Amino acid sequence: MHIHARRRRTAAAVLALAVLTTGAAACDSSATKSSGAEGSGGTLVFARTSRGVTDLNPTADELATNNAYTLDKIFEPLVELQKNGDIKPLLAKSYKVADDGRSWTFTLRDGVTFSDGSALDSADVVYTLERHLEHGGALPLSAPITAVTASDARTVVVRLSRPYAPLLADLATFANVILPKDLDGRTEKEFFNNPVGTGPFTLSSWDRTTGEITLAANKTYWQGEPAVDKVEFTVVDDDNQLLQQLQAGQVDVIDSVPAANVAQLRANPDVKVTVSDSWQQGLLAFNTADGAFKDVHLRRAVAAALDRKAIAKATTYDTAAPATTFLPSSIRFSAQDTKILGYDPATARAELAKSQHSGGLSTTLIVENSATSQTQQAQVVQAALAKIGVKVKIETLDSTTFWTRFGKRDYDLAVTWAISDTGDPSNLVNWQLLPDAADSYHTGYHNSEVTKLAAQGVAATDDTKRAEIYAQIQQIAADDVPTVPLTYIPTITATRSDVHGLVVLPNGTTRLRDVTRK
C-alpha cells in the first residue's frame, strides 16, 4: 500500500513540476522585455546571421564578415569610409600626395590613444602596414608599396613604385586598421584574443564555443566615450527568429532583413527599417571558358532575354534597384549610361540566331539554397530563357557545395552575388574581369583590352581620366557579357525604434559609436 501511495505522489510531483516551471517561467517574462537599462547608456543587442566571431585578426586568411565587422569597432584605420562612399581622415588628420603620385604623406591626429592608454604614433602605423604587406591575408595590400617610413613621431610616408589611385580606398578597409607596434610585445594569438585598439569599443567577453561576443564602450575613446555601455553581438541564423526576436524586443538591431519581410516590419511601430545603398549586386554568371556559353552571342541573347526591372521587382519586393553595369551605382565612376543589352526579345532571338546554338539548347543553372531571392531569380531566368528556346535545369545547392563548384568553374550558368571591398571601381574590375585574382569571378573571362585599361585606371590620378577609362571598361563588359548584373542589392537594417544614430556603410558594416537609446 505504501508503495502505491508513493508512486502516486511521484506522478503528481512530476505533473506539478511541469505546471510550476511553466508558470514560473511565465512570471519571469519581464526579462524578455527591452534590454535598454535606464540611467546608463544601456546595452545594444545586435543579431547577425551566419557564423559567430572566430578571429579578430584583420589579416586572417579567411574573410568572415562577422569577424571583419566586429574588429572594425575595436580598431580604426588611417582614413575612414563615409555613408556616401567618400573617404575622410580618421587617425590621420590629413594626407598629401606628391605631384608624381608616388608618395603619400599622412599626418597623424594628436591625442589619440589605444584603449590601454598608450599614445598612437607613427611607429604603430609603420608596423601595421609592414605587417600587412608581409602577412597578406584575405584582403592583401595590393598597392605597389616600396617603403613605409616614419619621418617623425606624427608623420608617415608611403612610397610607391608607380601611382596608385585606390590607395585611400584600400587603407580605409578593415584589413588596414592600425595595431600597436609589435602587438605590445605579445604573440599574435595572445594579442587577438585580448586586443588593444584605438576604436570606440573594447573587447568585454567572447565565448569561443558560440562565437557570441560582447564589446564595452572605450571610456578613453579620443572622440568621446560612446553612448551605449555595451554591444552584444549574437548569431541568429534563422530569418524567422531574427524577425520575431526583433519584434519582441529581445534584440535591438538586425542587419540582414529578408526583402520579403520589409513591409511587415515597416508596419510595426516599435521597429525602424533602414534601406541603405551598398556595393553588393546580384548577378547571373556564365562559364565563358568551357561549354556553350563560350559563345558571346549566346551570352548576349541571354542578357537581352532578361527583364532586369521585372526581376528586381518580383524577387526583391522592390527593395533592390535593377542593375545595369557591373559597377553598382554606389561605386565611384559607375557609368549608368553604359549601353547595356536591355530587355528586348527581338535582339535576344537575333543574337541566338547568330550563335552556334540557333536551334536552342539545354543547360543547367546552379544557385545557393540559402537566399530565397536568389532561388526566385533562378526561376525567373529559367522562365525567360525558355521563351527563346534555352531550356534551363536548376540545381539548388547548399552554400558550400555551390562555392566549391562555382570556384572550380564546374557550371554553365550560376545565379549568385558579389560585393566590392572598396568604393573604388578597381576592386570589382580586378575581381570580376581580370583572370589573376579569381579567374574573373570564376567565369573564365579574359579580354586583353580590359587588362590594359584596368592597369591604366589604377595608375591614372586624374578623376576625369579615370572616369573615362572605367566607362570604357564598363562598355566592354556590357558587350562581352561575362556576367549579367541583375540587381543592386541594398543593405536592409532594422532596429528597435528607440535606437538612434546607427550608421550603415555601403560595404555592409555598421558604425556604432554615435548610437543612443531613446
Next chain:
Amino acid sequence: MKASVTPLARRAAHALLRAGGVAAGVVVIAFLLVRLIPGDAATALLGSRATPTAVAQLRERLGLNESLPAQFWHFLTRLVTHGDTGASLVNGVPTRELILARLEPTLWLVAFATVFAVALSVPLALWAATHRDGLADHVVRILTTAGIAMPAFWTGLLLILLFSVRLGWFPVGGVRDGYPTSIVLPALTAAVAIVPVLVRSLRAELVEVLRADFVATLRAAGLPERRILARHVLRNAALPALVLVGTNISYLLGGALIVEKVFALPGLGDLMFDAIGSRDLPVIQGVVIYTALAVVLVTLVTDHLATVLDPRLRRAA
C-alpha cells in the same frame, strides 16, 4: 535470488557487447559519411572568396590534404587517446569542449520535453482508453493525428507567435533569458512531435490491460473504477510505457536538431547543423559519435531497468 543474478549479468554482458559493436560501426560510418558531402571546410570558410590559390593554402593549413587512411588513423588515435575528434576547423576549439559547452540547452530541452510528453500523453491515453470508441477516443485520435501532421518548425512558429510575440510570456528564441524560461516553448514543440506516438501506444497498452481477466475480477469484486485504473491498470501498463519513453528520448535527441534551429538554441543540434554547413569534419564526427553513444546508453539503461522492474522479463531470458 542467486539464480536470477547470473542470467541478468549475462544479459547485461550481451547487451554491452552489442552496444560496443554499434558504437564501432558508428565511428567508422561517421568518419566516412562526412567525407561524401561535396566541398570542404576550406571552401566553406572562404565562400565567395574561394579562389584556387586561397583554397589550396587553407587546405594545407587545415590538414585536408592528407590521404584518407592517414586521416582515419589520426582520427582514430586521437579518439582513443584523448576521447576527442580534434579541434574545430572553423574556430580551433577542441570538439569535446564545444560539445560540453553546447550540451546544456540540449539536456534541458530533452529533459523538459520528456516531462511534457509524459504529462500530456498519460492523461490523454487514459481518457481515450477508458472511453474506447466513444467521443473522447475520437477526439484524442484526431488530436494525435493532427500532432503527427504538424512539423516541428510549424508548431514552433505557432507557439512563438502566440506565447512570445502576442503574449510576451516567453522569449522568442535563444537562451539569453536563462533556464527554464528559454526552454519551455522548445520543449513543448519537441513534445508535441512525440506525444501522438506515445498516446497511441499507451492507449493500446491500456486497452489490453483493461480487457484482462484480473480487471474483470476486480470489477466483480466491486472495486471503484477509479481505483482499478490508478492502482492496477496503470501499474501494469507502466512498464511498456517506460520502454517507449526510453526509445522516444533517442528520437528527441534527433528531433532536437530542428527544434534548436527553430528556437535559435545554441545546443548540440545547432552545433551539428553549423558544422555540416561549414564541413567542419572533427565537429560533425564528434557530435555524431557522442550522440550515438548517448542513444546506445539510454537504450541500454531502459532495457536494463525494464528487466529489473519486471521479474517476468528476467525469467524469459
